[in-house]
Amino acid sequence: MAFTKRAAEIWRDFTDALNPLTGVWQPAKAEIRAWGLEIENQLGQLLGDSGDSLFTRVTTLEGWRQPLAGRAFVHADTDPKGGASASLPRGHTALSGARLPGRVTSVLSDPDGFAHQAFARGEFPVSGRRFPGSRYAYVRTDPEGFASRVQRADDGGFDDFRRPPFGTKLVHILNYGQSLSLGWYSSPILTTAALANCYSFSGGNRADDAGGTYAANRASLIPFKESAGPSPNYETPMGGALQCVMQLAAAYGATFGDRGQFLLGSSAGAANQTVAQLSPGVVNYERARNDIFYGVARAAENGWSYSLPAIIWEQGEADIDAGTSPKIYVTQREALRAYTENYYWSVAGRSNPVHMVSYQVSTHNFYGKAPDIALAQLDQAMRHPLHILTTPTYFLPYSDTVHLTNVGSKTLGAYQGKALAALDRGEKFLPLYPTSVRRLGRVVFVKFHVPVPPLVFDITTITDPNGAKGFELWELDTSIPISSVSIVGGDTVVIKAGADLSDIVEVRYADAAPAGYVPGTTSPNAGSRGNLHDSDPFVFDPSGVNARLWNWCVIFRKGLD
Template sequence: MPDAGARTIDLPSLANAEDLLGHNGGTLGVLPRDTLALLLLASGALADRLAELDRATSYASVLRPTWTALAALAPEAIGQQAEVSPEDTGSHTDPQTSETVNNAGRYTAFGTSAGQWTWVDGGGLGAKLSISGALQELSGPLAGTARTNLGAASQAAMDAAEAAIATKASQAAMSAAEAAIATKAGQDDLDALTGVVGGKADAAAVQALDVRTESIEMRIQTLDPDFAGFSYAVADADGTALVIYDLEGQLVISEPDEDVFDPDFSEAIWAVVGQNDLVAQLLRRDGSMAFPGGMGTDTYRVTDIDGDFSENVLTVVDRDDKVLQRIDRAGNVYFPASDQDGSSKPAPTVRRPRVHETLALDINHHVMNGQSNSIGSATYLPVSDPQDVAFSGGIFLQAEETANTLVGIGTVTPEQGIIWNAIQQMKFLIQGSDDYSADEDYEAGDYVILPSSHGTSGASIANLSKGGSTGSYEDALHGVDEAVRLAAAEGKATAVQSLSWVQGESDRYDTAAEYKTKLQAMLADYRADIAARTGQSHDFIVLIYQPSGNQYSFPTGELVPNTIAQAIFEASEEDPRIIIAAPMYQAPHADALHPTSAGKQLVGMQWGKVLYKRVYRGEDWRPVEPRRITKHSARVITIKFHVPEAPLLFDTTNVVDPGDYGFTVEDDSGFVSIASVDLINSDTVRITTSTDIGTNPKLGYAYYGIGGNGGGPITGARGCLRDSDPTVGADGSTNLWNWAETFQKPIPYVKGA
């Protein structure tokens, strides 16, 4: 070429340039610097590397607490990124390089078999830089473009990019770049290319980026518009799916994108949305949570949920601290309320607000007395907490056993089924299980339980009371004395927290008024004598059951009122410290008066649930009981119930319907025929009679048994009404629903009126 002026070799070197001089097909012209960069990225070695990075970042980055945990994991693809927490301070031999490397740091996959991870560097969470700091590091001719496209690339990444240009990419790459200009790619295509640079750089190239930002762009509408491939998503204020769980429970993290379900997000920061964009959960701008899909109007603050996160990196809980979802430190995702993770776990219990003052001491004594069901054997739950204690003489303690010590509960032989299962269930709920968090006030060892039982089989209430012929009352007080003595010897405090009364079958011929008088007198003696021994200033709660088999000894076929159950109901109405833990008609019976071993385990677990709620937590727990009975017309009655966990249900699977679900209507003329019994909302039953209701009407439920029949869900005095309590027993399978109390009340009726 002829010399047309200054030679390029004689021109000064520039540290930067706005554009370059070039030729194409004989035409000389100016090529802007940014266009050249895009051409180099369009094809050739650099484009191939970007494609490789694109494939690698199509898989979510993995975070594991230890190298051991990561080594057990098989990569999804070569190039997948991973990181081990800086808390793992050990070292190991790299499986690819055979060099000794730190456990903590970043890794990339060199194969797809378990353990094929090679150490990259010690960056990531252990050495992350802020975006602003990273931007300040940038220099060189591509720094401005990098700030636009990469946002926070490190100097090393920029040097690598400059080196790629300096080495002059191959002719094939240049030809491809020229072709791209010739086709005049649209701005959208160019933006997409710069997006590849900005969004697909891996950890080795962009060291300053936090590993948590290495994620997949995931739009709900384009990915899965009908939720066919995933179960739900967490969306941000822009409507973007931030977290998605597929139908196999796998977690996918995404970046913010377009609005798909909420036009303004005036109240919420993010939401959990389900199929048809229905909002299931909101995080409000004031930090509180709401559950529009059914959790009610109550809210809680995120900061009030969590303790120390010793096991999980993410936990989603409801207002009662029930864990709906959790991710453990090994990266496993669990959905405790379902079987999505392939396991079956007990459902949590619902925690209601505390209403009553509670006073937990060093040793919390729970006493039981009564007749055979108070001391009979059962199917036994395993020990929930080995720190609970028992008398060395056993749970069944008599006055002549004086040389007692306190021993671990696991060292005594379980013989008294209801009390044993009650304390295991109670502690199971206190300390939590695999599916939900422990009670927020509980720390290991801060609520030690001491159970004792002192009943006598076949005894009447008179013979079990103070001065009675059985000596059971005195045995119980001896247990209180022993607890006080042994606690004092260890410098500890003790108190009786509950008295359980399991009796009534031997007094089946008493009227309700007669038995209630005896019960109230006996309980008054217990309160005075126990307080005198323990010095406690707070009252203990009395838990009690309603028998369902008392009709067995009456003439066959005779309609027999359950007067003992009625007396207990009336006593609990008059004294709120008396709680009916369960009617016995729900429990399968082995004979007329005694539940089966499984039935006594069921009663014990229900007992433990009530002890937990009313005694430990101080909730205002009451059973399913009538609050108001209203006569609306000559033939229509409604009964509004207190319902621990709505809604009410008629259950004829677990209790055989005795007719009209156990309800009866009477007036001065006798029984009034019932045309229908219906649930009209979550807490109200409507009864329609076939004829007009006469004077002095009364409504009964589970009140009558048939003479000659035993107790229980098939032949006992029974009914089919229960609530929907989600609590499952510590056995992992038994539903602990609350069944309606036995009662008979006048029409109309208002509780407390």
């Protein structure tokens, strides 16, 4: 391979080769980078497989113009001497036996379908991540083949990426909490067919439903599907969560099958338990701890890497009933998350953070309480990078006063799965929540973070609870009448008060029990609720529950900014 330019030319002291008097010349960084990468490529060829495998070598094909079917990344197998012998996917033909520089593993085509870059020595990233911005020319991978540094093709600069949370062969999602995590009264089972690329323990999603020892119930992995356990255990949110992650991974361009990865789903909760009763040191927690321990063991015996990126947290009702203070609730919940993270690190030998993905409990009216726990969940998600709030539950169908129907349970899982899929892409999911409240006379403007604008008032899915789409105005303990609510600009709700306001006014949403509320009921047509959601077009499980996953507004209280 010839060098484009020699070092003496790049670092020469004059700009005109025939006139040294033109002065000291500043070397062009683009030329330095090109020279350095040419050296790396030649060293890679000399070192062979014994060299530094952390680099994915990239080189131009020096004018070789082999047409390729399609205009995407084309993977090519090479023979022992580096000649192309086959290419994948989508039926691409072999590269005609052409000798490519180094041990080429993949080829990138230019807009006309001709090969112009070849990737060698490392694996092309298999994380499924779609890198933002311009086309990347060079990729550095970690030892398991996931992208960690990429060089931009347009300006030669570098971008660094953290290892994706789902960056292992086996990705474990642990579902934990109280009865909603177990699928109480969510019958009959909907997820009856095994989900592709998803596993549970041999005892099932709720492994200890099998009735044996912790070890026996987790002795092997089997294809994941929901199953009925001892009554009233039925459809848990886990099936919906895994199915939604898989659906969104495919929508973003790389199925788990394409990526060579698997999901492990397990549910380890206990009914009617507070955070304290689910915490380490209590027997309930042993199910969760054993799910992690045996998840690591089952991955190891298959020769797979293992990670636990998230706990799905299905809990809050028992702490409403117990009158747990918001401060104690969030402190105990974070302590549980952190302990689980440390235990996982100790048995798996990894150090990725463990996120807590939670719904916002919406049944405070049933307990005759204020939404203190719901507000604490929102506040913790806004303040803590590892706590994620996905959705309130007031719009879901209930089978009784606090438990969901089978469709409700699976749909709730899908909302958790939407947040997990965002983690898979390296993002933190944020719900529909207020970002600012301002007042002008009797008019209050509430601006929102809207995942997919514009905002919508939906009185078809949910009946209007109070004539104000769920919004309330309060000054201390006094309720202020509302004359109208409207949406402007796609992200702002305008509330017109029916009386004068002061600067102590507070906006509340889906908070107080509406007039005529019958105690002990919860549904989209009973109890505290609201009509505001975004315009997210995503439809979960279109051939099954066919649920439109709008992002519904969280329960909140917010004063003026």
